[in-house]
Amino acid sequence: MSEIVVSGYYGFGNAGDEAMLAAMIEALTELKPDIKITVLSGNPEDTRRRHGVDAVYRLNYPEIIQIMRRSDLLISGGGSLLQDVTSDRSLYYYLSIMMLAKKLGKQVMLYAQGIGPVQGAIAQGAMKYIGNMVDLITVRDEGSYEELKRLKVKAPPIYVTADPVLAMHPVDKQIGRSILRKYGQEGVAPLIGISAREWKDWGHYKQVLAQAADIMVKEFGAKVVFLPMQWPDDRSVSQKIAARMRQQSAVLDEEYTTSELLSLVGNFDLLVGVRLHALIFAAVMHVPTAGISYDPKIDRFLETLGERHVGTLKTITVDTLMTRIQELWDEKKHPKRSREREERISHLRNKAFHNAELALTLIGDKQR
Incomplete structure (x- = not known):
């Protein structure tokens, strides 16, 4: 063995x-x-x-x-x-x-x-x-x-190659629906997820996310759900952003497994993400994303999808974020754009799986 x-x-x-x-x-x-x-x-x-x-x-x-x-x-x-x-x-x-x-x-x-x-x-x-x-x-x-x-x-x-997570298979959305039901976030209203992280205790981007979330609730009739990726740090920053909002939102306040997080993301109509793997989870589950950068790794990943970030934590504005969200909302009506994105993701999935194939060639070399 x-x-x-x-x-x-x-x-x-x-x-x-x-x-x-x-x-x-x-x-x-x-x-x-x-x-x-x-x-x-x-x-x-x-x-x-x-x-x-x-x-x-x-x-x-x-x-x-x-x-x-x-x-x-x-x-x-x-x-x-x-x-x-x-x-x-x-x-x-x-x-x-x-x-x-x-x-x-x-x-x-x-x-x-x-x-x-x-x-x-x-x-x-x-x-x-x-x-x-x-x-x-x-x-x-x-x-x-x-x-x-x-x-x-x-x-x-x-x-x-590509991030290993991109090789994962999409999961059933029912697990995520059950979790969202506990927080009253079910029904026909669009669901928009936000994955934030703390960064140097800055307040600017938190205010931008809060204001943009309010607009999403009012203009799109959406429900906004904050998704913690780093436990428990992300729950704390999510609560800070939600407290700045005037509209109602939900902060998921439990720690979730990889399968549960993928299933939750799969239920979103759109994800606004600071965390890299929130953006990657969205790609795996075929959910449109608006990425906010705090590190070159965010820029690099979005570039592989043929996209760009909507701003950094220091430069992001409500206008630029909402412009991108409106674009993504409109793209849902254009299947061709969605197909192009899916083709890129499929290509990345193959490259991600190649990591494991290459790893096993090393073992094969050693055993011969």
Whole structure:
């Protein structure tokens, strides 16, 4: 039986990262049902319960070494693990795990990573040194590929694929309907979801989202639902925005699984998203999106869909946001535009699944 160790930001209540792990497990086991997967997690018990795989604490190095000795491959990914903007400590942690695997003679793959920005001189040197030691790299967008070129990481084969979550199959919407029913958000009125996040305690974008949400309720007769992706942080910021509104809205105040979140998003007629994986969930569930950027990864993903963000957290205005929402509303009447978007998403889904195919070629190479 082949064994894989997966390293990433798992076990911390971030719905996007948990979705990436779920997507990796789904794709890998679809291709190789008997594969054994062990995850390095901040909360091993939660990871075992949530994903049905083995897990160990991510800082328990003696146990990690023991597991790596018997494994065939270390997967590092997906997500924005290798950057030093939000934290340089996490960058060095993930690099140390990769270095450990190579010292133990194991194959290492960066799996659909979003690379950078890497700004510090020491961090750039570490990325160049360890990045050139790994066996295979896939990145989720062209911007990440360009960042690797800038960092002079060029020894391993590098493929531009797509975020792992895009390989997931759409889920049944009934689960989401049941959750929405608990909050009184059912019926024939259009449903508009908002996925926000806290950022430096800024107030401007919160006010813009509140005002735009009020307009959506009044002009479209819509119901507005705030969807928390990072638990419990996003619930708090959603409550702050909802408190600024004059119209009624609903804040979903529970933690949800990947399947539940996908099902909830599938019930929306439109999603306004700050969180990257809220936008990706919308793509998986074929829901139109208006993305607000706080990080290059948002811009990069939207570009793969042939779209642009409607503003950054600093520059977004009610007018620009509502202009885009009106465009999306009108596009629902034009099937051709929807078909073009679906074709892009289908292409990205195939590229996302290719991550797992490439990972298993490494195991095949080792076993021959």
